[in-house]
Amino acid sequence: MTMASATVASDLDDFEAKDLYSPQVIANPYPYYDALRDKPIQFGLEDYPPGTVPGQDKPYPAWVVLKYHDIIQVCRNPKIFSSRDIMQEESEAPTLMLVNHDDPRHAELRKIAQIAFKPKRVEADITPWMQGAVDRLLDKEEEGEVDFMANLAPDLPALVMTKLIGTPEEDYVLLRRWANAFMVTSDFTTEERNQCNIELWNYYQDAVGQRYADIDAGKDVPDDLMSAFIQAEADGNMLTKEEVIRFCVTLVVAGAETTGYLLGNLIDTLVEEPHFFDELKEDRSLVRPFIEESLRRDGPIQRLHRVCIQDTEIGGTKVREGDWVAIFFASGNRDPEIWEQPNDFILKRSNIGRHLTFSHGVHHCMGSGIARNEATQMLNGILDRYSAVEPGSAPRARQTGGLLNYGLETCPIRLVR
Numbered sequence: 001m002t003m004a005s006a007t008v009a010s011d012l013d014d015f016e017a018k019d020l021y022s023p024q025v026i027a028n029p030y031p032y033y034d035a036l037r038d039k040p041i042q043f044g045l046e047d048y049p050p051g052t053v054p055g056q057d058k059p060y061p062a063w064v065v066l067k068y069h070d071i072i073q074v075c076r077n078p079k080i081f082s083s084r085d086i087m088q089e090e091s092e093a094p095t096l097m098l099v100n101h102d103d104p105r106h107a108e109l110r111k112i113a114q115i116a117f118k119p120k121r122v123e124a125d126i127t128p129w130m131q132g133a134v135d136r137l138l139d140k141e142e143e144g145e146v147d148f149m150a151n152l153a154p155d156l157p158a159l160v161m162t163k164l165i166g167t168p169e170e171d172y173v174l175l176r177r178w179a180n181a182f183m184v185t186s187d188f189t190t191e192e193r194n195q196c197n198i199e200l201w202n203y204y205q206d207a208v209g210q211r212y213a214d215i216d217a218g219k220d221v222p223d224d225l226m227s228a229f230i231q232a233e234a235d236g237n238m239l240t241k242e243e244v245i246r247f248c249v250t251l252v253v254a255g256a257e258t259t260g261y262l263l264g265n266l267i268d269t270l271v272e273e274p275h276f277f278d279e280l281k282e283d284r285s286l287v288r289p290f291i292e293e294s295l296r297r298d299g300p301i302q303r304l305h306r307v308c309i310q311d312t313e314i315g316g317t318k319v320r321e322g323d324w325v326a327i328f329f330a331s332g333n334r335d336p337e338i339w340e341q342p343n344d345f346i347l348k349r350s351n352i353g354r355h356l357t358f359s360h361g362v363h364h365c366m367g368s369g370i371a372r373n374e375a376t377q378m379l380n381g382i383l384d385r386y387s388a389v390e391p392g393s394a395p396r397a398r399q400t401g402g403l404l405n406y407g408l409e410t411c412p413i414r415l416v417r
Contacts, residue, residue: 018061046062050184053092068337075363094246096250097250099304116229130373134377145415153263158179178200181196209241211226261408264408271396274390276345300405306324382415389413396408
């Protein structure tokens with residue numbers, strides 16, 4: 001047993017769910033999930049939803065739900081467990097679309113979003129551009145030692161968001177920063193987080209306002225998501241201007257950072273288990289199963305919140321109306337009741353389609369296809385160009401800034417031609 005393992009084992013003896021929000025857990029939460037999963041659910045975790053500001057906003061204590069079947073119960077009962085995020089509404093940050101809505105408005109919004117998110121627009125049309133973007137990013141790095149989390153992993157998702165939404169490509173650096181601040185996983189001061197949230201809202205308020213003006217003036221506008229959100233209609237419903245802005249904000253904060261962590265986790269596995277690199281290079285049909293198993297075992301998103309709107313039970317524990325509930329998808333993804341050898345990376349699991357990384361039920365992530373496409377293009381670009389991905393001269397380190405995402409802060413690697 002290593003010193004780090006011994007420390008974790010010692011921590012588990014009297015560990016409680018309220019202690020999940022701590023740096024050592026954020027860096028490696030899975031032993032702590034294992035220690036708590038089969039116990040009655042516990043109350044008291046104080047954690048921050050996206051957009052809120054630690055040190056300024058006061059978190060609501062929540063029940064911690066870790067077992068796969070209990071998570072499914074919460075996700076399948078939106079009439080009992082509301083997705084409305086009161087804490088985010090009370091904060092200075094913009095609330096998110098779909099993620100924080102309940103029916104009937106959620107169903108109306110989702111119909112409109114499905115029209116905007118047609119596969120041709122968000123997958124087929126953008127794939128050649130995405131391949132070129134990966135090539136351009138790799139051209140800058142060439143070969144030798146790089147920190148994959150410095151540019152490659154976070155740049156691609158931010159670039160993709162500029163293309164999909166329809167804003168200048170050179171603004172991707174701004175999107176990276178704003179998403180980092182909003183998702184409460186990086187180190188920012190209170191002032192910096194507030195300023196980022198203001199800048200994010202103002203940026204899309206201006207961009208969306210200009211697009212409305214162009215449409216009203218009869219100008220030709222690009223067939224991107226911004227235009228689609230403005231023009232889409234379902235059952236006589238259309239989005240308001242503010243809802244269009246909030247959809248753009250939601251896409252950026254959900255897609256720009258989380259997918260970057262996904263890309264980093266993929267590379268981390270290739271470095272830890274180099275036989276996978278050779279297998280994928282020889283048989284590209286394994287790329288998609290590799291991505292799916294990474295989404296299950298190392299999926300970036302750890303948890304989301306729900307609010308109980310009537311008295312109920314979860315796993316035999318009474319939960320009261322008004323209680324907050326934190327559902328830990330990442331724990332469900334390693335529940336041994338569902339997954340054989342849950343901590344191992346196993347390609348082509350027969351039940352891989354049951355993983356919860358993109359949520360479950362009515363709130364299943366509409367952007368999941370975009371994230372998978374980005375991961376596919378990045379992996380294929382690296383496999384095409386290099387013969388190996390090896391450890392760098394310094395150790396890889398996980399982020400410890402917030403519990404929402406599991407991912408690398410630094411990832412020094414050697415790209416071998």
